[in-house]
Amino acid sequence: MNTYYESENELNLNKIWQESLEEIAKKVSAISYDVWIKSLEVVDLKNNTLVLSTSSNSGKQTILKNYKDIIAASVNKVHKAIIDVEIIVSSDPEEEEDEQPVVQKTIKPVSKTVESSSFNPKYTFDTFVVGPSNQFVVAAAKSVAENPGASFNPLFIYGGVGLGKTHLLHAIGNYITDSNPKLKVVYAPIDKFTGELTEALRNSKNGIISEFKAKYSTADVLIMDDIQSMIGREATQNEFFNIFNELHEHGKQIVVASDRPVSELKQLAERITSRLAWGILADIGYPELETRIAILNKKAYLERYNVSREVINYIAESVTTNVREMEGMLTRVVFYAKMMGQSVVTMDTAREALKDIAVQNAETIDAGRIIDCVCKFYSIKKEELLGKRRTKEIALARQITMYLITELLSMPLEAVGQIFNKDHSTVIYAKRQIANECKTNRKLAVEINDMKQMLNGK
Ligand code: ADP
Ligand code: MG
Secondary structure, eight states, X not given: OOTTBSSSSOBOHHHHHHHHHHHHHHHSOHHHIIIIITTOEEEEEETTEEEEEESOHHHHHHIIIIIHHHHHHHHHHHOTTOOEEEEEETTOHHHHHHHOTTSOXXXXXXXXXXXXXXXXXXXXXXXXXXXXXXXXXXXXXXXXHHSTTTSOSXXXXXXXXXXXXXXXXXXXXXXXXXXXTTSOEEXXXXXXXXXHHHHHHHHOBTTBOHHHHHHHHTOSEEEEEOXXXXXXXXXXXXXXXXXXXXXXXXXXXXXXXXXXXXXGOTTSOHHHHHHHTTSEEEEXXXXXXXXXXXXXXXXXXXXXXXXXHHHHHHHHHHOOSOHHHHHHHHHHHHHHHHHTTOSSBOHXXXXXXXXXXXXXXXXXXXXXXXXXXXXXXXXXXXXXXXXSOOOHHHHHHHHHHHHHHHHXXXXXXXXXXXXXXXXXXXXXXXXXXXXXXXXXXXXXXXXXXXXXXXXXXX
């Protein structure tokens, strides 16, 4: 008996879907599964096509682009008669119109209370490349975007300059305004907040700043960028504190970003830093080479740049600690090639365009500094690190050093091996080992990130 049939003619769609989910889970990452797949609902089966619904249009677009084929193949594997899937948005008025023309259309809010224009449409989760250095923060950001106020509150994102904090804040904002248009999302970099506050105080009667207060304290989601700029600004800190309390008390979502971790924001009032630590702290690290290449490929694709893999690799190897700078180099190279009348960027042009920058980079960090840094970080002697002893700690520190050298410098693997009297295969192994370990071991990932920051003089 075929268990997919409840009665003679009725297919048990839910059962098929549950088994398909198991198949899909084998093929997509755990995060993708949680964010995009798990929440899909089976709606119908129409002419051998399984109809699934998702809650937002942006979700639908992502699923169509990235997961539809996997979903269709998995469903087909479970039940041969189903050959395709269709994704609809659960409250999509157009879809409803098709099916039930008499039913009243879902009413969309007439005037959005959201300042939707404040979010850059280019900064979405789709355009953000995920790698070991940022997968934790991306998962946290998606979780907050999907369930504002319900998961991590506040979400505190920190990381060095140009590593994607603002991009992620906008991605959260874009996602919520899309999927939950009734929510009031307020976004402000601290400088803007301070500017508005100053203006309000200047125009206030008896120090009452009701309009300013009304804007911020009625937010369902408050997103504040660059909060390190609150340092030294008493009035800003005061207002932020009041608004924070009011919103948090009412279960409203708060998201902040800073280029310093809480522990380094010591100059802020303690009552603020302690509140920021209530929720979750998620750091963005420096992206690994592989992620940097993926970011450049994505950018080249989005901007329709015609750039070879060789040039992409060259740029990714030259800039290691700032994605904005790296993107700037790509733009520069493409611009340079255009000026030279080339439709495809050649390696010579790339080298020429980036001559000064590459030199600058090579001067600042070398293998010796990396070795010193690791020794200092783990309190071991240089002779031990470079010697033959194989205690667990020293072996690990050695692998970390090899990893950092390959990440931060474009040195041939043989030369890296020679430093340790090893051949290049040991270096490749160390590199892979540490990269893998960082995916699951957050302590190590943070330590490595700290060392990179130290090496970059931060
Ligand atoms: P921050 O606010 O941390 O200084 P931004 O968010 O402004 O950095 O990011 C700088 C640039 O780098 C932006 O153009 C952003 O889109 C890009 N960027 C950073 N990280 C990524 C990533 N993982 N994937 C795609 N683009 C990224
Ligand atoms: Mg920023």
